[in-house]
Amino acid sequence: MLSVRDLTRVYDTTTVLDGVSFDVRPGRMTGFVGANGAGKTTTMRIIVGVLAATRGSVTWDGAPIGAEQRRRIGYMPEERGLYPKMKVLDQLVFFGRLHGMDTAAAAARAHDLLDRLGLDERAGDVLETLSLGNQQRVQIAAALVHSPDALVMDEPFSGLDPIAVDSMVSLLRDEVSPQMPVLFSSHQLELVENLCDDLVILSRGRLVASGAVDDLRGRHAVRYRVVLTGGADAGTLRDVPQLSVLDAQGAEALVEIIDGTPEKALEIIQGTAQVAEFARVVRPLAQIYREAVR
Amino acid sequence: MSSSTRSTPVWRIVAEREFTTKIRDKTFIGATIFTLLFLVGFFVIGSFVEGRSDDFDVAVVGSADTALVEQAETVLQADSPDGSITVEEVDDADAAEALVRAGDVDAAVVSGEDGYELVGDDDVDTGLRVALTTAVAQDVLEENAAAQDVDLEALNEGTTLAVRLLDENADQSGARGVVAFAFALVFFMTALGFGMSIAQSVTQEKESRVVEILAAAVPIRALLWGKIIGNTLLALGQVVLIVLVGLVGLAVTGRRELLSGITWAALWYVAFFVLGFLALAALWSVAGSLASRQEDLQSTTMPGQLILIIPYFVSVMASDKVQTVVSMLPIVSTMIMPGRMAQGDVPWWQVAVAILATLAAAVVFVRVGSRLYERTLLRTGGRIRYRDAFRLSA
Numbered sequence: 164m165l166s167v168r169d170l171t172r173v174y175d176t177t178t179v180l181d182g183v184s185f186d187v188r189p190g191r192m193t194g195f196v197g198a199n200g201a202g203k204t205t206t207m208r209i210i211v212g213v214l215a216a217t218r219g220s221v222t223w224d225g226a227p228i229g230a231e232q233r234r235r236i237g238y239m240p241e242e243r244g245l246y247p248k249m250k251v252l253d254q255l256v257f258f259g260r261l262h263g264m265d266t267a268a269a270a271a272r273a274h275d276l277l278d279r280l281g282l283d284e285r286a287g288d289v290l291e292t293l294s295l296g297n298q299q300r301v302q303i304a305a306a307l308v309h310s311p312d313a314l315v316m317d318e319p320f321s322g323l324d325p326i327a328v329d330s331m332v333s334l335l336r337d338e339v340s341p342q343m344p345v346l347f348s349s350h351q352l353e354l355v356e357n358l359c360d361d362l363v364i365l366s367r368g369r370l371v372a373s374g375a376v377d378d379l380r381g382r383h384a385v386r387y388r389v390v391l392t393g394g395a396d397a398g399t400l401r402d403v404p405q406l407s408v409l410d411a412q413g414a415e416a417l418v419e420i421i422d423g424t425p426e427k428a429l430e431i432i433q434g435t436a437q438v439a440e441f442a443r444v445v446r447p448l449a450q451i452y453r454e455a456v457r
Numbered sequence: 458m459s460s461s462t463r464s465t466p467v468w469r470i471v472a473e474r475e476f477t478t479k480i481r482d483k484t485f486i487g488a489t490i491f492t493l494l495f496l497v498g499f500f501v502i503g504s505f506v507e508g509r510s511d512d513f514d515v516a517v518v519g520s521a522d523t524a525l526v527e528q529a530e531t532v533l534q535a536d537s538p539d540g541s542i543t544v545e546e547v548d549d550a551d552a553a554e555a556l557v558r559a560g561d562v563d564a565a566v567v568s569g570e571d572g573y574e575l576v577g578d579d580d581v582d583t584g585l586r587v588a589l590t591t592a593v594a595q596d597v598l599e600e601n602a603a604a605q606d607v608d609l610e611a612l613n614e615g616t617t618l619a620v621r622l623l624d625e626n627a628d629q630s631g632a633r634g635v636v637a638f639a640f641a642l643v644f645f646m647t648a649l650g651f652g653m654s655i656a657q658s659v660t661q662e663k664e665s666r667v668v669e670i671l672a673a674a675v676p677i678r679a680l681l682w683g684k685i686i687g688n689t690l691l692a693l694g695q696v697v698l699i700v701l702v703g704l705v706g707l708a709v710t711g712r713r714e715l716l717s718g719i720t721w722a723a724l725w726y727v728a729f730f731v732l733g734f735l736a737l738a739a740l741w742s743v744a745g746s747l748a749s750r751q752e753d754l755q756s757t758t759m760p761g762q763l764i765l766i767i768p769y770f771v772s773v774m775a776s777d778k779v780q781t782v783v784s785m786l787p788i789v790s791t792m793i794m795p796g797r798m799a800q801g802d803v804p805w806w807q808v809a810v811a812i813l814a815t816l817a818a819a820v821v822f823v824r825v826g827s828r829l830y831e832r833t834l835l836r837t838g839g840r841i842r843y844r845d846a847f848r849l850s851a
Contacts, residue, residue: 244666
């Protein structure tokens, strides 16, 4: 498990990261969200060791992380970085070797990754001749080439078309082993929602929420959508003491149950009007996020 | 957590990348080929110019005078060891004249009633004329002496003017001066060219952000060493090639005397070159890591450029005394000391001081350089001043 504890970073007088602690659990995808300037990139750079923390620690299985363990992390920085004038395969082999692989193993692995990303026929091309989307795929391959023990990826999907995102996601799912912690930041909340098991939310340098996505959802009262028929006004549900009506428009209302089970609530509603629909609302991540950072 | 057995050290992987990238770079290949062609051209033109003045063809009538011309060749070679006279035997004086007119021979020696006649087209080379005149005079003198029954040896006793040169290399001082200048120029050009390319490659890594991945994967110090070693090997390879072509050129064009005089200096030059280059390489890397964009390099490489330009002008312009002193300073020594050694004897202690000073400078520069490099490599968003870089914490 990869953990950060009380991570703080101060630039001159500005505190960009303030006492952040969270865990990145193995075998699970942890989504890292927050507005621009919330401190996501700073956190990730401290984890991989290219930036020093002013205070706090990064630990691997409970012990402070060392250089050798950091070398086993696959890192994809926010500002993509590869050698523009180097051939794709040479580049991946170079990074593989820097991470301790021998040339033959690195080349075999690079071919395999390029093949799965649909880029094998471009292996001999100079990187800058590839489209931006393809360069990004190579970037992912560079982060994965040494079969890392953990993955830290800053906005790995930004700038990709939906099909490229799909192929990248399926590659990631193949690569993530049950022992492997994966942390990735993203602005695309729907994507995080589909992909992530855990969530870490930062706002202005502080941690506002972290944990399993399901738990975060469950932390708030479950909501139900009620649709009435027969010309009934959903606004009348405000008179039901067991319900809290969050929103009502025409025949439709969004309610939380204050008292009793959903079955009981439905019974009560059916006592006042004819019900066309009574359904649990799965709150989108965007909403959890907005509420958390509010 | 699986631990990997690292077969190749990081600095070697980085050095290999520097090496292979550069050696495939068309600009680099072009520049190297151009330098070598320039050098070869220099020798070709040189030997062409000199070859005309020292190798002669002379026509003689019948075989009788062949010995005379051979004697003249001996005289000629006393002055220019590489000179030669080739004898062309013809049937009569008219044929000899025809050859001269056609330009097939430089001159013809024809014996008439009043003695020998030297026939030339519009001019006869002074060296050739002196050699033939001496040979004829000696030959005829011997004949006359025999006819008059005179003891020629007794007559010639004490007439020779022996020549003793106080500076026996003086006749080559021009050529040796050129060699010394070439030493300084080649180091200046190579160190500047490679220096700028080291700085550029560091800045490029910063600009393309690849440095972020590199720094996450390996120690920054290993990156620096890889860069320094890779580029030093390349520069060394280039300079060894240039020196070899130069020495072979001297050998092929028959300047053996000059060659034997400067071979040691050339070998020392290679040693000085490596040390001087090594000392500077770290500084160039820092220049690269202080910059955030290629445009910043103009100002951040200024100290490196000055360290090369000032000694270069000193080596070209300064007086002997100044040169003697500064030739012991680090980096300056690479440009001046081998040149001094090519031009004459240099006391061994001066060479030792120069080597030790450059070694010490290399150690200091690499140490300070790697500290500055580590501190500044990951900082982006503007040029960093040297002064600020010293104050930064990691």
